Amino acid sequence: xxxxxxxxxxxxxxxxxxxxxxxxxxxxxxxxxxxxxxxxxxxxxxxxxxxxxxxxxxxxxxxxxxxxxxxxxxxxxxxxxxxxxxxxxxxxxxxxxxxxxxxxxxxxxxxxxxxxxxxxxxxxxxxxxxxxxxxxxxxxxxxxxxxxxxxxxxxxxxxxxxxxxxxxxxxxxxxxxxxxxxxxxxxxxxxxxxxxxxxxxxxxxxxxxxxxxxxxxxxxxxxxxxxxxxxxxxxxxxxxxxxxxxxxxxxxxxxxxxxxx
Amino acid sequence: xxxxxxxxxxxxxxxxxxxxxxxxxxxxxxxxxxxxxxxxxxxxxxxxxxxxxxxxxxxxxxxxxxxxxxxxxxxxxxxxxxxxxxxxxxxxxxxxxxxxxxxxxxxxxxxxxxxxxxxxxxxxxxxxxxxxxxxxxxxxxxxxxxxxxxxxxxxxxxxxxxxxxxxxxxxxxxxxxxxxxxxxxxxxxxxxxxxxxxxxxxxxxxxxxxxxxxxxxxxxxxxxxxxxxxxxxxxxxxxxxxxxxxxxxxxxxxxxxxxxxxxxxxxxxxxxxxxxxxxxxxxxxxxxxxxxxxxxx
Numbered sequence: 001x002x003x004x005x006x007x008x009x010x011x012x013x014x015x016x017x018x019x020x021x022x023x024x025x026x027x028x029x030x031x032x033x034x035x036x037x038x039x040x041x042x043x044x045x046x047x048x049x050x051x052x053x054x055x056x057x058x059x060x061x062x063x064x065x066x067x068x069x070x071x072x073x074x075x076x077x078x079x080x081x082x083x084x085x086x087x088x089x090x091x092x093x094x095x096x097x098x099x100x101x102x103x104x105x106x107x108x109x110x111x112x113x114x115x116x117x118x119x120x121x122x123x124x125x126x127x128x129x130x131x132x133x134x135x136x137x138x139x140x141x142x143x144x145x146x147x148x149x150x151x152x153x154x155x156x157x158x159x160x161x162x163x164x165x166x167x168x169x170x171x172x173x174x175x176x177x178x179x180x181x182x183x184x185x186x187x188x189x190x191x192x193x194x195x196x197x198x199x200x201x202x203x204x205x206x207x208x209x210x211x212x213x214x215x216x217x218x219x220x221x222x223x224x225x226x227x228x229x230x231x232x233x234x235x236x237x238x239x240x241x242x243x244x245x246x247x248x249x250x251x252x253x254x255x256x257x258x259x260x261x
Numbered sequence: 262x263x264x265x266x267x268x269x270x271x272x273x274x275x276x277x278x279x280x281x282x283x284x285x286x287x288x289x290x291x292x293x294x295x296x297x298x299x300x301x302x303x304x305x306x307x308x309x310x311x312x313x314x315x316x317x318x319x320x321x322x323x324x325x326x327x328x329x330x331x332x333x334x335x336x337x338x339x340x341x342x343x344x345x346x347x348x349x350x351x352x353x354x355x356x357x358x359x360x361x362x363x364x365x366x367x368x369x370x371x372x373x374x375x376x377x378x379x380x381x382x383x384x385x386x387x388x389x390x391x392x393x394x395x396x397x398x399x400x401x402x403x404x405x406x407x408x409x410x411x412x413x414x415x416x417x418x419x420x421x422x423x424x425x426x427x428x429x430x431x432x433x434x435x436x437x438x439x440x441x442x443x444x445x446x447x448x449x450x451x452x453x454x455x456x457x458x459x460x461x462x463x464x465x466x467x468x469x470x471x472x473x474x475x476x477x478x479x480x481x482x483x484x485x486x487x488x489x490x491x492x493x494x495x496x497x498x499x500x501x502x503x504x505x506x507x508x509x510x511x512x513x514x515x516x517x518x519x520x521x522x523x524x525x526x527x528x529x530x531x532x533x534x535x536x537x538x539x540x541x542x543x544x545x546x547x548x549x550x551x552x553x554x555x556x557x558x
Contacts, residue, residue, distance in 0.1 A: 011416050011417050012380070012415075012417045013380070013415060013417070014336065015335065015336045015337075015365060015368045015377075016368065016369065018368075018377065019368050019369070019371070019373065022373070022377075032415060032416045032417060033413050033414075033415065033416075034413065034414050034415070034416050035413060035414065035451070035480065036414060036450075036451040036452050036453070038416065041412075041413040041414075042480065042481040043479075043480050043481045043486070044412045044413040044450070044480055044486060045412075045413060047412040047478075047486070047488055048375060048377060048378075048412070051375040052373050052374060052375050055374045055375060056374055059374065088371040088372065088373060089371065089372040089373075089374060090370055090371060090372065091340075091342075091343075091372055092302050092329070092330025092331075092332075092340075092343060092366065092367065092372045092374075093302055093305050093306075093330075093346075094302065094303075094374060095302075095303070095305075095306060131306075131309050131310070132306025132307060132308070132309050132311070133306075133307055133308060133309060134307035134308040135307075135308035135309065135312075135313070161307065161308075162309075198309070201309055201310035201313065202310075
């Protein structure tokens with residue numbers, strides 16, 4: 001017994017009807033889609049159902065390779081199938097597809113025992129954004145060395161668009177490394193903050209020491225170098241700027257300085 | 262704006278769809294490939310390697326920008342943000358050509374990452390012409406519109422596809438991109454003569470020809486159902502249809518599309534070599550053995 005689909009004009013297939021049937025295999029193929037003899041299109045319509053599902057599933061695999069590895073191909077295929085129907089792309093820029101995937105993973109009841117998945121997916125998204133971020137010439141490190149200490153502490157850093165920082169209660173940087181680079185050490189339980197820089201064309205994720213993380217996060221939020229230093233010193237009174245500034249300069253992440261003003 | 266060797270037209274020579282894994286080989290020795298085509302949407306980030314590679318390639322090759330996401334046949338208005346992104350890319354690259362598809366891919370704010378089919382009616386004609394006018398006004402140049410691969414038909418259609426495309430070209434001034442593999446796929450699936458389609462096509466409007474591989478499946482009745490997959494070599498009947506087309510159209514820029522299961526450069530270059538021989542009017546069989554001899558020489 002076939003259900004009848006609502007149609008505005010008999011025999012015509014509008015794009016709402018087409019997409020609803022395309023994204024839901026339980027719906028009938030719209031009347032008005034035919035073969036060359038005028039018979040119902042049947043399996044021919046499945047080409048579109050299949051193309052969309054396969055191409056978006058492949059996009060998810062290439063966008064989230066570590067998630068795909070952690071879950072296995074079959075599970076990743078199944079999850080992608082649910083995800084792409086709940087969140088079809090909202091732009092033709094497939095390079096940024098999957099922004100909702102971290103929250104989607106966290107809300108999946110069956111995956112609640114793998115609490116780190118959402119933040120690992122956030123890290124993979126951030127790596128892609130860093131890959132496509134605007135090119136900005138990094139600042140000459142010698143320009144920092146030439147500043148007096150009061151002038152340095154009073155300055156704010158201008159950061160490259162590729163720079164990203166992700167905090168997690170899970171060891172997401174180590175999980176990413178372990179599933180990306182052969183020979184990486186096994187992740188140990190614990191929180192990690194990951195800094196992503198793009199000194200050339202390839203984004204580099206690095207796990208930060210907790211005090212470096214405090215300092216760099218403050219700089220990202222617009223604190224002066226002196227204020228960022230003080231914030232880090234509330235945790236470690238011995239903290240100095242050499243480590244965070246070296247990380248940022250080596251990553252080509254500082255593009256300029258501006259006075260606090 | 263970048264300086265590229267030819268900003269006025271694509272050469273009547275073989276080109277290939279550019280894949281980043283071939284970058285070093287293309288820079289080193291691209292012969293017989295003389296021009297490259299990119300998918301617009303892959304170069305809409307703000308920077309990084311994709312745009313750096315494209316900047317480099319544009320110094321040596323005419324580039325064709327091929328859009329896959331504008332949804333020219335969509336019932337919704339064109340996305341102004343996407344139009345602006347296309348304009349930004351075209352202004353920056355100053356490509357030799359810009360092309361898009363007679364298809365839709367976006368509806369109600371969602372992009373489906375596929376080229377979806379249209380009924381050939383007066384209503385569709387008006388909508389497509391309005392959208393092409395809008396695009397051409399935005400980017401300040403004429404575009405080429407590509408014929409689709411068809412797996413099914415619309416009962417409501419009142420136009421044949423070649424006439425529909427010719428009328429769009431007449432109303433908007435756009436040129437046409439003739440995908441010979443798509444003709445073969447559609448002709449097989451809908452049981453019409455591919456040569457008859459070429460005979461009816463406005464060949465004088467064609468600014469570029471596409472060739473690609475397809476997969477084979479079956480419909481509910483067990484009849485062949487070909488699927489445009491761009492994942493393998495161009496088959497012999499499609500090369501023959503290219504010869505048939507070129508005999509009537511004269512030389513055109515001919516592109517090899519290979520987007521899935523992307524082969525190594527020599528395999529792709531061998532396909533381009535075969536297109537080069539077709540353009541020289543030599544028998545395609547000669548092209549194959551010559552390319553094979555080269556590979557083993």
